[in-house]
Amino acid sequence: MVNLAKTLAIIIFLVVVVIQLFAFNYISLFTPAMTQLNNFFNTNSGPLFKYYIFHDKIIIYIENNENFTIIVYNISGNYLYLPKQEVIPPNSAKNITLIITNPDKFQEAIKSSSYTLTIKLSFLDANVTVTQVI
């Protein structure tokens, strides 16, 4: 025997799906949804770093392409320091100046090509530590 309750329920289920997809045009979400998924897997977003090294300071250009704020807590390495913590608002870029305490020793260290910079960031309640060799 056919279960009348379940048959009725399946018909109503399908009607509600069709109404949403076509009358409320949810079907048009399909393309943007797929594009968004593609972008998640393909683009290598995340903050972009560029370094400009001068005699007594380093300017780091940080580009934040995300729609959340990034806080730079600390950048540390031999012979340099970050004077204060920096906040980079969503979809913006900022130049951050690092002070070099001992220019001669710093030049020596950087020429040895194993100079390590430790960057401490925070975004979306996560603390991220990045070590970069420059």
Add this chain to the structure above:
Amino acid sequence: MRIRYPLTLIALLLNVAISLLPGYWWYYSIGKLGIVESSPFEIYVSILGSSLLVINLVNVFLFAFRFYVSTISLYYVYSILTKGKKQTYLTITWLSYMYILDPVIIYLIFNFILASFFPAGYHFFIIGVENVTIQSGNYVITTYVQSYPTFEYFISLVVGSLNLASRLLKKY
């Protein structure tokens, strides 16, 4: 006229109420990097601060599922009132009891599937907060994993239990 099977009637009508109630049953998050709010009738997922659009398409079917559950419940109410024939419906019971498995599934995904790509892991828990550290290349990410049921989940557990009781108590 005396109404037969009052407990079953109440349980079935509460099925309709819980299936039409908007909102979520459970909240998970990894820091604010990934947030999942879910119920059997509605899901919200946000990754790195932007909500996942494909979930809206899943929600089309979950929204229709609200009406599937309501229709069956109301039909059973109708058959009790007109034919005096008792029928019970345990979908909300199973859904509410099985929801406790979600934290288990997320723990397994995190600690065994993700951990095979990069070191990641946390201690098992069902409700609460745990710190987690993820290492990937020259990145170390420290954050927390949060898992909480909502008030609505406890309502659904009560409704599920009433439906189970209506199945077990033949006379009511």
